[in-house]
Amino acid sequence: MKERGLSAGALAEHVNDAMADLTGHRGAVTERTVYRWLSGENRSPQDRQWQALEAVSGLPGTDLGFVPRARPRPATPSARLEDPVLGRRSFISVATGAAVAVSTGTATAATRPIVGHSDVDRLRVLLAELWLLDDQNGGGPVLEKRAADLAARTLSLQQHGSASQRVRSRLYAVAASFTAFAMFSAIDARRLGEAQRYLEQSVTLAGLSGDGQVQHQTWRYAAMLAGQRGRYADALAAAEACTGTRAHRTDPLYASLTHSRIALTAASLGDKTRALRALDRAHGAYDRADPAEARPSSVAFYTRGELHGLTGITHYRLGEAEKAEFHAHRCIADLRDDQHRNRAYYLSQAALAQVAQGDVEQAVATATRVIAPTGADAGRVPHLLGSFTSALNQAAPKSAVTRQWNDRTRTA
Structure with a gap:
């Protein structure tokens, strides 16, 4: 037991x-x-x-x-x-890359594998490994597929395994988290149609789980997806939905995440007053958060440095390039060594802020430091570098440094 x-x-x-x-x-x-x-x-x-x-x-x-x-x-x-717990033993082998064996079709209570908290904990280890890979290289089709496969296998255990109600709730939460991860990877690679499909699945699974942290995660990504599609009113509604989750109400770190997402979206809508007010609340909530508290791997990225990064993007959207550059550099200084994708992302943001101030030579020097995540030919970082190229050519079309940058990107 x-x-x-x-x-x-x-x-x-x-x-x-x-x-x-x-x-x-x-x-x-x-x-x-x-x-x-x-x-x-x-x-x-x-x-x-x-x-x-x-x-x-x-x-x-x-x-x-x-x-x-x-x-x-x-x-x-x-x-x-055969041993009714064979499914559980086979499932353990996922951690070493083997396939998951799950009962299907005509399984009965006498033949169903019993699924316990230890099985859920092993799934959460696999989820944490996915987030580590995302920090290093960003999302993309490979991580997206891996997360979607693990979500499907988790749901197979849910359907064909024998478990207590508490374990079933946790299984739904893990399946929702895997699906949300697949959505995030699709967003990162700008595969917005696939991301929308994952969103619909994740909302359903998160609701079945009753897990406030997973529900918060799903609405955050919904806001990101709507923002990428230019549907800022929908993005704001999704960000506001985070305030209704238990995670937002009970954990200041989640509250900080909520307010930072509201700030980004309000800035995109041109609502400067609301954006700045949300930023103040995001920083105030972060000050009250306990960094040592145990939380899911999906929020491990959210350090004070990340908050500075999101603050910088908000100021950039509000047309405050100098403040945007300041917070981007604060973010980059605080990133962990393994956060390669985020470093590339915020360096690109800093370069955009510099070219907006007319400092094209420094902007190109900053952008040159950006190393896009491996295999990321259609993700957020390459997209940002494309935006930087457009801004640079508009700001200084005849500059020698612009010609050098254009030659460099064509070669790349």
Whole structure:
């Protein structure tokens, strides 16, 4: 029970379901029955209960600590079938790149693998690994597909595994997080049609999970997607939806994320007063946040440096290039060494701010430091560099440094 995250009530329900599959009649095991087994008051369960316990656990009754009754017992389904926990053992191999084996089609409670909290924790490790790769190289089709595959496999465990209600909620949350990651990767690669499809799936899964952190993540990405499509009213509505999540209400870090997203969108709408007010709230909430608090890997990127980066983009959209450059440099100085994509992104933002101030030579020197993430030929960083090239040619079309930059980008 401890290993698989089952309460006494949850185990009782699993046993009752297994009895229904074995005999056609659902059992009447209760929490009290389970407590009697745990205490040793009842060390010889009834035949149907014994068979159901073996089917649910995949272990002989004697290994569970029970004493057989005097008369011989019939062979149980678990003795004739493959180990019911084979699906769980196969699932563990995902971490080393092997395929996930999941029951399909006609699985019953007697043959379904039991899914516990430890399985969910292994999934979350895989999710954290995806975010680390994203920090290093940015999103793209490869990470997008990997996340989508893991989301599908998680949902297969949800559909074909046997789990407590708490574990099922966590499975929905992880599936929503994998789908949201796939959406973020699609946004990063500017595959907006695919991102919209992932958004619809993620909203549904996040709602089923009841997890405020995952719901906050999904609405943040919805705001990003709408912003990339130029639908700023929708982007603002999605950012405001974050305020209704439990994560926003209870964790100042999430509240800071909410306000920084509102600031970006308000700036795009030309609402300077609201944008600056949201920035003040974002910085104030971040000051109240506990950086040591355990949080999902999806918000590990959000450091004070990242807040400065988003602040710089907001000022750039408001036409305040000098402030934008200041905050971009504050961000770059605070980035972790492994955040290659973000460094390239904010260097590009700094270069845009410099060319907006007419400092074209420094702008080109800054843009030259940008190394786009590996394989990122159609993502946010290359798109920003394209915007920089356009701005540079508009600001100083006949400058020698502009000609050199154009030659460099053509060669690249």
